Amino acid sequence: MQSVGLTYTTSVDKKPTLKARVKSFGRSGKFSRTVNALDDVSIDVHYGTVLGIIGSNGAGKSSLMRVISGIVPPSQGRIEVYGSVSTLLALGVGFNASLTGRENVYLGGLAAGMTRAEIDNQFDEIAEFSELGEAIDSPMRTYSSGMYARLAFSVAATVKPDILIIDEALSTGDARFKQKSLNRIKELRTEDRALILVSHALATIEDICNEVIWLDKGKMMARGNPAEVITSYREYMHVRKSASSDEDV
Amino acid sequence: MSTPVTVYEPFRAGLPPMRQYLRSLWSRRHFIAEFSRSELREQNYGSVFGQLWLVLNPLLLSGVYFLLIYIIGGASDANRYVHLTSSLFFFYLIANSLTGGVKSITAGQRLIMNTAFPRIMLPISASVIAIFKFIPTLIVFFAVRTIVGAPYSWQMLWALPIFLLGVFMGLGMAISISCTNVYFRDIASLLPYITRSLIYLSPILYEASALSEKMRTLEIANPIFNLLDAWSQVMVYAQAPSSSSILISLAWATFIFFVGTYFFLSRERDFAVRL
Numbered sequence: 001m002q003s004v005g006l007t008y009t010t011s012v013d014k015k016p017t018l019k020a021r022v023k024s025f026g027r028s029g030k031f032s033r034t035v036n037a038l039d040d041v042s043i044d045v046h047y048g049t050v051l052g053i054i055g056s057n058g059a060g061k062s063s064l065m066r067v068i069s070g071i072v073p074p075s076q077g078r079i080e081v082y083g084s085v086s087t088l089l090a091l092g093v094g095f096n097a098s099l100t101g102r103e104n105v106y107l108g109g110l111a112a113g114m115t116r117a118e119i120d121n122q123f124d125e126i127a128e129f130s131e132l133g134e135a136i137d138s139p140m141r142t143y144s145s146g147m148y149a150r151l152a153f154s155v156a157a158t159v160k161p162d163i164l165i166i167d168e169a170l171s172t173g174d175a176r177f178k179q180k181s182l183n184r185i186k187e188l189r190t191e192d193r194a195l196i197l198v199s200h201a202l203a204t205i206e207d208i209c210n211e212v213i214w215l216d217k218g219k220m221m222a223r224g225n226p227a228e229v230i231t232s233y234r235e236y237m238h239v240r241k242s243a244s245s246d247e248d249v
Numbered sequence: 250m251s252t253p254v255t256v257y258e259p260f261r262a263g264l265p266p267m268r269q270y271l272r273s274l275w276s277r278r279h280f281i282a283e284f285s286r287s288e289l290r291e292q293n294y295g296s297v298f299g300q301l302w303l304v305l306n307p308l309l310l311s312g313v314y315f316l317l318i319y320i321i322g323g324a325s326d327a328n329r330y331v332h333l334t335s336s337l338f339f340f341y342l343i344a345n346s347l348t349g350g351v352k353s354i355t356a357g358q359r360l361i362m363n364t365a366f367p368r369i370m371l372p373i374s375a376s377v378i379a380i381f382k383f384i385p386t387l388i389v390f391f392a393v394r395t396i397v398g399a400p401y402s403w404q405m406l407w408a409l410p411i412f413l414l415g416v417f418m419g420l421g422m423a424i425s426i427s428c429t430n431v432y433f434r435d436i437a438s439l440l441p442y443i444t445r446s447l448i449y450l451s452p453i454l455y456e457a458s459a460l461s462e463k464m465r466t467l468e469i470a471n472p473i474f475n476l477l478d479a480w481s482q483v484m485v486y487a488q489a490p491s492s493s494s495i496l497i498s499l500a501w502a503t504f505i506f507f508v509g510t511y512f513f514l515s516r517e518r519d520f521a522v523r524l
């Protein structure tokens with residue numbers, strides 16, 4: 001990524017009433033504001049790297065992930081991506097709650113870019129990992145949020161691309177499933193793959209990643225050794241090492 | 250390095266690399282089918298008859314027009330009844346593409362914001378759903394036209410290219426309107442009035458031959474007028490359609506498809522920041 005910036009305009013509608021709309025008709029430009037989501041960010045990520053991205057809410061972490069994966073075009077700069085990219089930016093993308101878990105494994109897998117044959121081959125593994133048992137054949141409307149997230153993570157973790165981008169997907173299910181998810185992510189760390197991980201769980205980032213970037217208001221504040229960057233971030237945020245800052249709660 | 254390289258640069262209106270785009274679209278064909286099927290199932294989820302509604306809908310619609318023409322109207326005009334049902338069912342193929350397509354991008358926000366894929370898949374899915382809904386109506390229609398004793402001939406094979414032309418037209422309209430709705434959301438509220446106007450301006454409640462020569466000339470401006478006329482000729486009278494009907498329909502369908510697709514493809518990278 002070379003000098004990447006992302007700017008977008010959002011509408012500001014303080015009074016979404018009919019009267020306000022009539023008064024502002026034809027002057028919509030007045031009610032918008034520009035957001036600088038990313039400002040001159042340059043990074044290189046090589047195969048074998050597990051890059052953690054940290055920062056407060058609104059720092060630009062998700063925007064950075066969307067720019068790298070080609071979902072949103074940058075406003076300035078240039079990004080070169082070598083190899084296939086798979087994103088896990090939100091769990092259950094493409095799922096349809098009216099369908100059964102089994103049908104959603106196919107729908108979610110196909111949405112993630114897998115082929116039907118690949119899903120056929122890995123279906124048993126996905127079902128077993130999700131620990132849903134017979135519920136896999138029930139409509140997902142009947143699932144608890146934890147069950148929903150478990151199946152979604154199981155599908156997403158089956159995709160094995162060259163570059164895997166994961167945004168806040170480790171806060172899934174109960175403590176045991178969280179540990180299982182973390183182990184799956186660790187299994188995905190190989191020399192021929194790059195992992196980019198966004199999380200507020202600083203201990204997890206320190207445990208998994210070999211490099212960390214700290215973003216604040218769209219700017220890159222620091223990059224380097226996980227322990228050092230996380231310490232700087234904690235000092236800046238006036239947050240001490242604690243359960244609430246180390247893990248998703 | 251032998252791995253494929255993708256470059257992302259600031260958005261400029263213009264076509265993406267087409268070979269790569271089409272390859273990506275083709276590789277997602279199973280997702281389009283599965284996504285369309287799931288959307289269709291959701292529409293009838295929780296109802297007692299479920300997917301049976303795909304057949305019940307045209308059957309009931311046909312029953313309503315039987316009531317209107319035979320019982321209330323007191324006429325035994327089989328041609329009028331067959332024309333009305335065949336034209337209306339074919340009209341819904343196009344109208345369902347439009348109504349499904351209009352919000353296909355804005356409703357697919359979660360997918361668009363979290364996955365990179367050819368966005369044109371979403372209006373294509375809307376057209377696939379329209380085809381899924383149309384096929385059962387054909388079964389009902391052929392049952393109806395057999396019962397009322399409408400003629401059959403080899404000329405009815407014209408129905409296949411006209412159907413494909415209808416799909417092509419509906420797809421072009423779905424792509425165009427889905428993109429328009431990203432920039433001008435009011436189009437979704439205007440759509441019911443557009444489709445209602447199209448019903449009255451097209452040869453559905455009346456036959457094209459009932460119009461004056463002057464009106465027929467003006468109807469060239471209606472993209473679906475000649476298409477529906479051709480469909481009626483084939484399905485009601487089992488006759489070959491006029492070549493002018495086919496050519497005018499083909500010209501309209503091609504125009505709408507290519508202009509709409511160009512507009513869509515040249516803007517689709519901008520969708521994520523517009524949703």
